[in-house]
Structures are given as C-alpha cells and as structure tokens.
Amino acid sequence: MRPLICPAPIFDLRKDTMRVSSWFWVISFPFVTFAPGEAEISVWKLGGSGLAWSGNDTVQVLVDFETAPGAIQPLYLTKEQNLFARLSNWSPIKEPRELGYVDGTRPRIWVAADGFFWFQRAGIxxxxxxxxxxxTYVPPGSLSSDSEWYTIDVGVPVPVDQFGFFTPPRGLTSDGRLLSEDIYDAFEISVSEETDPVMTTEKLDGDYHPLETLIVRRPQNFDAHVRIDFPKQYVRFVRFKRIITERTRGSGVRLGTIGDFELWAKGVPKRALYTTKVLELDQEVNFGRVFWAATPMRLVDGQAVEAPDARVSVRVEMRSGRDADPNVYHEFTDSGEEVVVSRERFERELKPPDIDRTSVIQEGKPGLRARVAYDTDNWTFWSFPIVEPGTQIPLERGRHLQLKLTLESQSFDDFMRLDSLWIEVSSLLAQRVAGEVARLDEPLPAGGLTRVELGETTDFSYDIKADFESAVQGGFDAVRIRTGSRPRFSSLKMGTPLLQVEAARVEEDDEGLTVFLSERITRSNSPPLRLVFATEVFVFANTFAGEVFNSGSDDLPQRIEVGDVSRAVSTNSLKVWGASDRVEQVIGDLRFSSGVITPNGDGINDELRVEYSLFRLPEAVPVELSIYRLDGTRVAHFDVGRQGAGLQQATWNGRSADGRRLAPGLYLLGLSFKAEFETIRYLRPLSVTY
Incomplete structure (x- = not known):
C-alpha cells in the first residue's frame, strides 16, 4: 500500500535540500533567491529527506521518533512501565504560569486542601x-481539612484500564509506625477523557466534584498496594479523593502515606502532539499548499501493518510571522503601567509576581514581569486545522513559520505514521499588499466595524495599496476577493485621486470576485486601487479575504493584509459583521464588569459579568454567548438559557467551551437572542490578558 499523498505538485522536489542551523529557539534554513520575472515555486520539507523531526520540536507529547527512522508516529504504550513514571517535566499547579505553556502539552498534578493549592508542597x-x-514519599501532616483531593493530568487521552497507588516499602512515620502499613483508610477515584467542566468552576475545598466517570468509591480500605481495574477507556484526567474516616479524624494526623501513584495504559493515545520550533527562512515568502505523506497503520499480534481502514487522521495547524518571536513582553513601571521589553530582559532580569497559597498574585511594580501579549502586527493567528493534503495555506507572507501537528486515533490499536510534510513557497509579489473593506454608504462606521443586515444586498468598497522594496518583487495584475456569495461588480478605480478605469476582465462566481487589471502594479507603478461591488452576507462574521496574483505566471498569490489604506475609510479591516437593526429595540443598558478579563485564578477579573436589559419580548427567548477572534473564528460558545424582558446577566470565565484558556489578545463578545424567526446579535470588543 502506498502512503496517503496528494498528486505531485508543480515544483521540483530536488530543490528541497537544505542546511539547518540553530539559533536560540529559531531554526534557519536557506531559500532560493528569485530573479525578477521568474515564475518559480520551491518547497520546504520536514521529515523524510528534509529537516529532521527529532530535535526540531519545541513540544512533543507521546511521539515515537525511533520505530520508523525519518518518520514520526504516536508512541505505543505498554504495561511494562507505569505511565506516570514515563512522563517528565511535571507541573505542580493547576494553572502553569510558565512562558509558552499550552494546555495539554505538559503533565500536571495538583492537590486541593486548605485553599486551592498547596504551594509550599508543590515541588514535593x-x-x-x-x-x-x-x-520517596510525602510525610503525613496535621489534619486540618475534611476535604483533600489530587488531580493528575497526563496531557492527552490514553487507553487505560488500571489505576493504583502504594505505601513506601520501608521507613517509619514520626510516631514510629511502619510506612508500609500506613494505608489510606478510604478513598474515591474518578476519571475523564477530556477537561471536565467542573474543573473550570470549582473553588477551594468545598467545591470538590468527582470527574465524569466514577471508577471506585471505597469507604473502607485494608490494602497497602491498591490497584483498581476498570473497563479500558481513554483517560486524560484522574482525580483521587481521600475520604476522612473516624479513625483518621481521631488520630489528629493525616493517616496514609503514598509512595507513588500508578497509571497503566496499553495502546495508542487518542492524539499525539508535535510542535516545531520557529523556522526561519532567508527571505520573506508567500505560502502555497501543504502536502504530507502518511500511512495508516494497525498493531496486529504485536506487529505494525498497513491498514487502509484504520480510524486515524492528521491535523496540521500553522502560523507565519515577520519576526522571530510571536510574543510581545512587558514589564511594570513605577506608576503600574506596562512597557514593552525584550524577551531576554523579561526572562533573565525580571521576576514573576509572587503568588501565595490562596492564589493571590502580587500587584505589579518595577522589576516584575507584566503580561505577555500576542504580536498581531507581525504574526498571524494559528490557522484552522488542515486535514487534507493539497490544501491552500491560509497564511500571510512571512519569514518565519511554525507548525503544530496532531496525530489522531479513534482506536486503541490504530495509528498514523507520518513520513514527511512539505509546503510550497515562492518570492513576494510586493513587499506588502494592504486592504480594508467598508460599506459604500458608511466608510467611517462607529467603532470601525462594518455591519450589514443579514441577507440584504449591500454595496461595498474594497481599497488596496501595494508597497514595494525590491525589483525582485515582480508585481501583479489581478485581484481575487472571497465574499462567500455571488457578488455584482460595479467599478474599478485607481490613482490619487481615485478615478474610474476599465478592468481588463471580471469574473464572478458563487464564492467571490476576480478582477484582471488593464495595467500591471509594480514598484514603478503602484497606485491605490478601489473595487466596488455588491453582495449579500449570510453569516455572522465574514472575512472578505483577498489576494493578488500575476496572471501570466505560476507564482503563488500573495494575500491581502489588513491595513489603513485610505483616509476616507476607517475600518482598517477585511471583516464584515452580520447584524440586525432590531438589536437596539431588544437590548439596552449593556454593561461589562470589566473591559479586560484576566483569568489567572487570583479572584480578580477571573470572570466577566455581562448585564443588560431586554425589551419588547413577549416571552423568554434562548440567549447565547459567543467569543470570536478578530478574524471571525468562534473560539467559545455557551448557552445562557432562556431569558425574558427585564434586567438579565450572563457570565464568562475566559475559557473555550472545552475548558481551555484562550490566548491573550483582543476578542469580540457576541450576545445572540433567538426571537421569532430571526436571530438578533450584539457585538462588543473585549480584551483577555494574564
């Protein structure tokens, strides 16, 4: 069986040889230099004959680099080793504050008792x-709480059928008892495949909740070495709760000493994670399609065989940047404000704020680290997951690239072997092509947001300006705009001032508009452009994504970036928002508890409370709260419930629907009201920071 691979692209695979050198956390490789007018697409390759998988990752979770040289696959887990002992770099707290932490990429263990975290004992x-x-063990302490539980996160769901723990084999307690006999009198164990919603709401000791699946509740235990068998299932989280008995309460100490926890797994993890370091090219490029060669496999009688029907998949996410770091670092000033500093100063000279055992974080002052923000000026957001080879990469031009790969399996014995991945690249057509869209009748909208009535034909202006820095940048003679519905072209204007000119050709289809220019835009001829067209918007958040290309060559198109192109237009955006004129008739007095949410777990702005008044509703209607990135991607969605006329409220904890923390940045909060035969939406910007 041949690996899953897309048909051969139009480039020469012999060009994928490269030299790799490390600097800091950026990997650099040379790139072909293009002569003016040349039409040439090259390829960057990871795995196989390209850049090695091993050593070029910044994150890997249960990835096997050794079984198939030159390829990667999920690590097949066996019961030869306790899974907990196999993992490393454990975090001792529920919300790791290390720079660059991403949920699921690092194992965690935390304990709740006498306040949510025992910070003094975290290292233990x-x-x-x-x-x-x-x-090794933790000596029993004094009994000061009737509630104590431990939560262990292995990062990804793994096939598990047994959990255990045991007392130390030797040693004595402080009162002379054998540690090997210092058993836990009673306990409860629960597990979940993914983040359980209770973990995002619980506070302090009194909020204990078992996870989704209760494995065992043993009110009386006599075993020093406990192993609990249960039906094999995917498990990511394990929660162990000590049950305080009368014997323990009467002793005045915490009876019971644990030498180690054990988790026994056999099979393929539900997902294995691989994230590259930031990869540096020798020059800025445009990105084309992404391809990969992968083979579905299955373990049969201990042997890995090709299995076309294996329930496996590959997900590829990527982001591009124009500098070496996607983050912007800040420190506090004397006045408590924040200023930008270098990463080197942030990591080597500034101290993180202290945090006490009740999760209260020290107030900002000079010498302390402030927030880490995402560099939206120079980096794109992570792309949506790409699941088919040959897919066009939705990235802007860049000199830096980072990839995030997920090898997924829906069976304990099925896995995907990924041999290699490669990406089309070519030289820039211009140094930068910026654009902004607006309603033709409202070029300066309040708040800079372009709002339209859903389903109604609206006239739009689309302004474009190209900048050039080199004669190598060959220019373009065509513009393509994705509108999501069939547009009606009206006019093309060029120059300063803008004057109407004839287009060489116009193509309209169900997805967008392509306009071929009568003259080529180059370094010596780069006037502003304005396209005027009409179309309908049928979705809540629609990006009028655009690209320019050279109709006479096979160069890769260059994406149009958001920018301030015209003084006559104030949107600085390619986003169009669907709305309803009825919103002001239905909602009023909308207030946020804060314009910034900081879900650090310190009790300060951890949750956003939204208060509003509803009018003219004859009966209660379903209300939904959604959070959107500025590119229109919905990252969180919650059903608030049915609400009627009067003062109402909704809350948000700063997380996605599956409980993950959102990256810091600016978002849009949307409230939706399903009234009669339409959905009424209201938008408001909101900042998330840590």
Whole structure:
C-alpha cells in the first residue's frame, strides 16, 4: 500500500535540500533567491529527506521518533512501565504560569486542601508522587481539612484500564509506625477523557466534584498496594479523593502515606502532539499548499501493518510571522503601567509576581514581569486545522513559520505514521499588499466595524495599496476577493485621486470576485486601487479575504493584509459583521464588569459579568454567548438559557467551551437572542490578558 499523498505538485522536489542551523529557539534554513520575472515555486520539507523531526520540536507529547527512522508516529504504550513514571517535566499547579505553556502539552498534578493549592508542597508533589521511585514519599501532616483531593493530568487521552497507588516499602512515620502499613483508610477515584467542566468552576475545598466517570468509591480500605481495574477507556484526567474516616479524624494526623501513584495504559493515545520550533527562512515568502505523506497503520499480534481502514487522521495547524518571536513582553513601571521589553530582559532580569497559597498574585511594580501579549502586527493567528493534503495555506507572507501537528486515533490499536510534510513557497509579489473593506454608504462606521443586515444586498468598497522594496518583487495584475456569495461588480478605480478605469476582465462566481487589471502594479507603478461591488452576507462574521496574483505566471498569490489604506475609510479591516437593526429595540443598558478579563485564578477579573436589559419580548427567548477572534473564528460558545424582558446577566470565565484558556489578545463578545424567526446579535470588543 502506498502512503496517503496528494498528486505531485508543480515544483521540483530536488530543490528541497537544505542546511539547518540553530539559533536560540529559531531554526534557519536557506531559500532560493528569485530573479525578477521568474515564475518559480520551491518547497520546504520536514521529515523524510528534509529537516529532521527529532530535535526540531519545541513540544512533543507521546511521539515515537525511533520505530520508523525519518518518520514520526504516536508512541505505543505498554504495561511494562507505569505511565506516570514515563512522563517528565511535571507541573505542580493547576494553572502553569510558565512562558509558552499550552494546555495539554505538559503533565500536571495538583492537590486541593486548605485553599486551592498547596504551594509550599508543590515541588514535593512533582518529585515524590509521580517519580516512579517507591521509596520517596510525602510525610503525613496535621489534619486540618475534611476535604483533600489530587488531580493528575497526563496531557492527552490514553487507553487505560488500571489505576493504583502504594505505601513506601520501608521507613517509619514520626510516631514510629511502619510506612508500609500506613494505608489510606478510604478513598474515591474518578476519571475523564477530556477537561471536565467542573474543573473550570470549582473553588477551594468545598467545591470538590468527582470527574465524569466514577471508577471506585471505597469507604473502607485494608490494602497497602491498591490497584483498581476498570473497563479500558481513554483517560486524560484522574482525580483521587481521600475520604476522612473516624479513625483518621481521631488520630489528629493525616493517616496514609503514598509512595507513588500508578497509571497503566496499553495502546495508542487518542492524539499525539508535535510542535516545531520557529523556522526561519532567508527571505520573506508567500505560502502555497501543504502536502504530507502518511500511512495508516494497525498493531496486529504485536506487529505494525498497513491498514487502509484504520480510524486515524492528521491535523496540521500553522502560523507565519515577520519576526522571530510571536510574543510581545512587558514589564511594570513605577506608576503600574506596562512597557514593552525584550524577551531576554523579561526572562533573565525580571521576576514573576509572587503568588501565595490562596492564589493571590502580587500587584505589579518595577522589576516584575507584566503580561505577555500576542504580536498581531507581525504574526498571524494559528490557522484552522488542515486535514487534507493539497490544501491552500491560509497564511500571510512571512519569514518565519511554525507548525503544530496532531496525530489522531479513534482506536486503541490504530495509528498514523507520518513520513514527511512539505509546503510550497515562492518570492513576494510586493513587499506588502494592504486592504480594508467598508460599506459604500458608511466608510467611517462607529467603532470601525462594518455591519450589514443579514441577507440584504449591500454595496461595498474594497481599497488596496501595494508597497514595494525590491525589483525582485515582480508585481501583479489581478485581484481575487472571497465574499462567500455571488457578488455584482460595479467599478474599478485607481490613482490619487481615485478615478474610474476599465478592468481588463471580471469574473464572478458563487464564492467571490476576480478582477484582471488593464495595467500591471509594480514598484514603478503602484497606485491605490478601489473595487466596488455588491453582495449579500449570510453569516455572522465574514472575512472578505483577498489576494493578488500575476496572471501570466505560476507564482503563488500573495494575500491581502489588513491595513489603513485610505483616509476616507476607517475600518482598517477585511471583516464584515452580520447584524440586525432590531438589536437596539431588544437590548439596552449593556454593561461589562470589566473591559479586560484576566483569568489567572487570583479572584480578580477571573470572570466577566455581562448585564443588560431586554425589551419588547413577549416571552423568554434562548440567549447565547459567543467569543470570536478578530478574524471571525468562534473560539467559545455557551448557552445562557432562556431569558425574558427585564434586567438579565450572563457570565464568562475566559475559557473555550472545552475548558481551555484562550490566548491573550483582543476578542469580540457576541450576545445572540433567538426571537421569532430571526436571530438578533450584539457585538462588543473585549480584551483577555494574564
């Protein structure tokens, strides 16, 4: 069986040889230099004969680099080793604050009792309860709480059928008892495949909740070495709760000493994660399609065989940038304000704010780290997951690239072997092509947001300006705009001032508009452009994504970036928002508890409370709260419930619907009201920071 691979692209695979050199956390490789007018597409390759998988990752979770040289695949887990002992770099707290932490990329273990975290004992947790050493343990402390539970996160769901723990094999307690006999009198164990919603709402000791699946509740235990068998299932989180008995309460100490926790897994994890370092090219390029060669496999009688029907898949996400770091770092000033600093100063000279055992974070002052923001000026957001080879990469030009790969499996014995991945690249057509869209009758909208009535034909202006820095940048003679519905072209204007000119050719289809120019836009001829057209918008958030290309060559198109192109237009955006004129008749007095939400777990602006008044509703209607990135991608969605006329409220905890923390940045909060035969939406900007 041949690997899954897209038909051969139009480039020469012999050009994929490269030299790799490391600098800081950026990997650099040379790139072909193009002569003016040349039409040439080259390829960058990872795996196979290209850049090695091993050593060029910044994150890898349960990835096997050794079984198939030159390829990667999920690590097949066996019961030869306790899974906890196999994992490393454990975090001792529920919300790791390390720079660059992403949920699911690092194992965690935390304990709740006497306040949500035991910060004083955090290091002990990591070193002694999941270290694979039966002789290390945490000495019992005084009994000061009737509630104590431990939560362990292995990062990704793995096929598990057994959990256990045991007392240390030797040693004595402080009162002379054998540690090997210092058992837990009673306990409860629960598990979940993914983040359980209760973990995003619980506070302090009194908020204990078992996870989704209760494995066992043992009110009386006599075993020093406990192993609990249960039906094999995917497990990411394990929660162990000590049940305080009368014997323990009467002793005045926490009876029970654990030498180690154990988790026994066999099979393929539900997903394995691989993220590259930031990859540096020798020059800025445009990106084309992404391809990969992968083979679905299955373990049969201990042997890996090709299996076309294996329930496996590959997901590829990527982002591009024009500098070496996607983050912007800040420190506090004397006045408590924030200023931008270098990453080197942030990491080496500034201290993180102190945090006490009740999760209260120290107030900002000079010498302390402030927030880390995303560099939206120079970096794109992570792309949507690409699941088919040959897909056009939705990235802007860039000199830096980072990839995030997920190898997924829906069966304990099926897995995907990924041999290589490659990406089309070519030289820039212009240094930068910027654009902004607006309603023709409202070029200066309030708040800079272009709002239209859903389903109604609206006239739009689309302004474009290209900048050039080199004669190598060969220019373009065509513009393509994706509108999502069939447009009606009206006019093309060029120059300063803008004057109407004839287009060489216009093509309209159900997805957008292509306008061929009568003259080529080059370094020596780069007037402003304005396209005027009409179309309908049928979705809530629609990006009029655009690109320019050279109709006479096979050069890759160059994406149009958001920018301030015209003083006569104030949107600085390619986004169009669907709305309804009825919103002001239905909602009023909308207030946010804060314009910034900081879900750090410190009790300050951890949640956003939205208050509003509803009018003219004869009965309660369903209300939904959604969070959108500025590119229109919905990242969180919650059903608030049915609400009627009067003062109402909704809350948001700063997380996605599956409980993950959102990246810092600016978002749009949307409230939707399903009234009669239409949905009424209201938008408001909101900042998330940490």
């Amino acid at each position: 947790l990591v070193n002694l309860w999941v270290d694979g050493d039966s002789t």
